[in-house]
Amino acid sequence: MVVALSGRRVDAPNASRPAFPLGNVDVVWERILRALSELHVTILVCSAACGADLLALQAAETLGARRRIVLPFDAAEFRETSVVDRPGDWGPAFDRCVAAATASNDLVNLGLPDTDESYARTNAFLLEEAQRMACASQDRVTAMRVWDGVAKVQADHTEWLGKAALERRLDVFDVWTL
Numbered sequence: 750m751v752v753a754l755s756g757r758r759v760d761a762p763n764a765s766r767p768a769f770p771l772g773n774v775d776v777v778w779e780r781i782l783r784a785l786s787e788l789h790v791t792i793l794v795c796s797a798a799c800g801a802d803l804l805a806l807q808a809a810e811t812l813g814a815r816r817r818i819v820l821p822f823d824a825a826e827f828r829e830t831s832v833v834d835r836p837g838d839w840g841p842a843f844d845r846c847v848a849a850a851t852a853s854n855d856l857v858n859l860g861l862p863d864t865d866e867s868y869a870r871t872n873a874f875l876l877e878e879a880q881r882m883a884c885a886s887q888d889r890v891t892a893m894r895v896w897d898g899v900a901k902v903q904a905d906h907t908e909w910l911g912k913a914a915l916e917r918r919l920d921v922f923d924v925w926t927l
Contacts (some may be wrong), residue, residue, distance in 0.1 A: 751792040751888050753879035755872050755910040756801025756895025759835045768897045769926035770801050774775045780924045782808040786893055790814045793861050794879040797846050797869060798831040799839035801895035806846045818850040819875055821867040862897045865904055872906045876913055895924045
């Protein structure tokens, strides 16, 4: 099974409502590990932001699955804007995941600017890449959302992944952060 994943980052300290509290990291990791195991993941395609992405990458590694990381722009800039800007010690995990993806030629830099539209384009690419990789390996594709189940008021890329997957007639698997 090839899994295209999008999910919540750990909540910022000033979050108006909880979506992924830092205190839930361990239980969410266990949920992701169980879900990927049940799906018999062979390839995980996701980004590498703090929270859901990095937990999924670590869970997929535990299961021996291939990990394809897709970043909208340069890894150093992404690390500053989407990894170490939230509570938790996410930097070392990001560095390890990116190094492993680089070594296996599984790091994709889309070369986009740091805009909200770039994150939307990255999620679209996640699905396209998962489908391409599944075709090559003659496998199936499932989209996985790791989230609280509540759409954000502004653009919600995690919600979008699920809708786009359904439009492509793919299964959608939700893992809860609360």
